[in-house]
Amino acid sequence: MTKEQKTAAPSPQPKTLRSTPPGTRFDDRRMEIIIGRLLQTGVLLASATVLAGGVRFLFEHRNQPANYRIFSSESANLLHPSRLIHLLSMGDASAIIQVGILLLIATPVARVAFAVIGFAIERDRLYTFVSLAVLVILIAALFR
């Protein structure tokens, strides 16, 4: 984000001519670009974490056969924060992957939260309310 601002601010001639000077106007297009970057960053962080955990996972389990034929709900244990932190402190691969997955799930939630702020800046009451409703549904579903 800072790199973008650095390159955008000193440029005297913007590529597209607008009625208002570039950078001062906060519109949908600008909001979408920021949201796009936000999503990209979130996914990048999540992927790096998942990759690190994944490599470790393969190393730990390299001699075991793959078996996902029979379902057991044991991965649900990774959701309890105390247990997850305990496993993380031991460097458990599945726990590292789980953190990456949680980061990934948080990314679209952050996008909606940002849209709430963005629409509020635009003074668009209707869409501030609409995106707030989506945010409430998401949070209620995650922390029910």
Add this chain to the structure above:
Amino acid sequence: MPIALFTSLVFVGSLAAGLLGALTGLGGGVVLVPLLTIVFHVDIRYAIGASLISVIATSSGAAAAYVREGFSNIRIGMFLEVATTLGAVFGAFLAARVPTRALAILFGLVLLYSAWLSWQQSHHPETATHPENPWSNRLRMSSSYPDDNGGQRVYAVDRIPAGFATMFGAGTLSGLLGIGSGAVKVLAMDRIMRVPFKVSTTTSNFMIGVTAAASAGIYLKRGYINPGLAFPVMLGVLAGSLLGAHFLVKARVSLLRTIFTFVILALGVEMIINGWLGRS
């Protein structure tokens, strides 16, 4: 199969699914679950969980690329996300109460329906003019998108309530089957609300991640998301989708959709047969 080989093969398969999903705007999930259950003999609940995670990654990862093209409409997306997230919570609630055989059959039907939809799409040129809902402007959904000649083409939307209701259904399917249900989302926007096709597909991509996040928490609590399986699937689909988004503007959409149609048709038949015989 040793876990390293299995993981590598799942990664490659997921890469292909992500690539196709991004190019057609239908999402990788729709071919991913059949791939995992039919080819890799994964329990459908693990497949659905891994798919849902990959769906979030696909949607969010490709967003920046789509935004640059200037096709997506954030207002249409946000408005309809109210319906899709409510539907997703409902779908995830249903998922635990439906037997896995029924899930497989339902998945097969969704695949057949997607095939039918995309076949229709490739034989229908975009309609130039259509009636518009007076709420299109009031809800600030009317907008414009860049056309082939470097100009802007203005559009408005129609039949908003029907589109909203269809989006609830799309959300329910997403929560129930761990897919992005991009096919139904594109149907709701493109065919019902008459949103231009490229605007529909890119906005649908934006909405998919938020919809999937609504059911992800419920999936996690049930243990549907297995880290060992989710990691090659997520990374593979993400890599594929980024490649796909890169080629989106250049690709010959009609040819691709024809190929994709036959792939999902075949997978749909296989899913239904497996579900019927209880092999899934």
